[in-house]
Amino acid sequence: MARFFIILSLATLGLVAILFSSNPSDMRASGTSVTPPPVYDQARMDDLQARYKNASKQLSQFMPRQPYILVDTARNHLYVKRSHEVILDALASTGSGVVLDKPGEGKNQWVFDTPRGEFSVQSKLTHPVWVKPDWAFIEEGLMVPKNHADRVEQGVLGEYALGFGKGYFIHGTLYTRLLGKNVTHGCIRLNDSDLKSVYQLARVGTPIMIF
């Protein structure tokens, strides 16, 4: 009986060793038949290396030459980077991801996400005022005002705002204790000093990468 277990163990070990010896570090797999590798002479290698360098160079030409803004919505950080260098690392607040029904529109909803993808600074404002959209009233159970002046609220967005399209802004906040959390309706909030730095570093056209 003991001999049976020894043989069984050795057989199992052997099988595992075969599996691991060809693919030591991971679970690599191949569905293709095995073909001998092509023979490369020096001229073909040179050609391959030149193609690789050329493709690398082409790719690097798309990379931002000037400072760009990077926003990590999962960890609520905003960075200003130049090449690989981090110029500014700021705690931020980004979209809450919650939803609000649009009254009288069936299943239509507002989704309070910060949009992900690549954008650019489209406007730079000082002393911005908030023109409250419909959802700001509806989520508080208030009537949407008919008069435009009733939507205007001053002093809640900080000293500066940088627009990046479709009504989304990087702006300041009165609720600095909520920085680091996903609490906004999609805009990106910063504290006053970080907002000032971003305002000074960014120009209209500065890329904003959000993930």
Place this chain on the structure above:
Amino acid sequence: MPFRFAIMFSLVLVSTGWGAEYDAFPDLNHDDPASLREATRVLEEEVKLAARSQTYLLLDLPAGAVRIKGRGVDLHRISILQWAASAPHQLTGTFRLVARPPVVRRKIDPSATTEQEPIALADMPTDYQLSFTPALRMEIQSVREEGIVQKIISSAADIWQKLKVWGLSRTDPPSPAEATVTLRLSVEQAQSLAWSTVDGMALIVRRWPDQ
């Protein structure tokens, strides 16, 4: 005067950041033709994606990472603990994510006095599937901190997975079924990937060179 010009010219070169000798894959063995050919293929695909304002995914199997990129720049890296791939010959070209993993979004109730909790990274799924077109299925499995019993069970599951993969690799001709990539990530990295994906997001795959 020429000396000052040389210094200024050098400073301009340094300030442009990415440098002339940008290397997209620092882990690449430039003397291995198979690695070089695969890296060049991926770069030539990536150049097309980097030309547009979008973020995209590069599943970099030799580097053991899912890289979230935009304009050729690494925005974020998600480490892979283990991976497996079936039908790797189908993993070329650009894939598009059909839909990001579903998230249970909380709804704002205007009549309620308490605020809805925002969505956080911890709300994201840990084990899920991502479907792409052309047909590619990416299975995400999370790995938790384990006790000894769980370690034995997961080791047995690993061996079973390897046996299945080994069996598949002996299949000739290759199966026409959709390509499948299985990634094992830490819980936080699995949630981070789920968070960062967006519908229609592009994916390219850098395969292991022997694939």
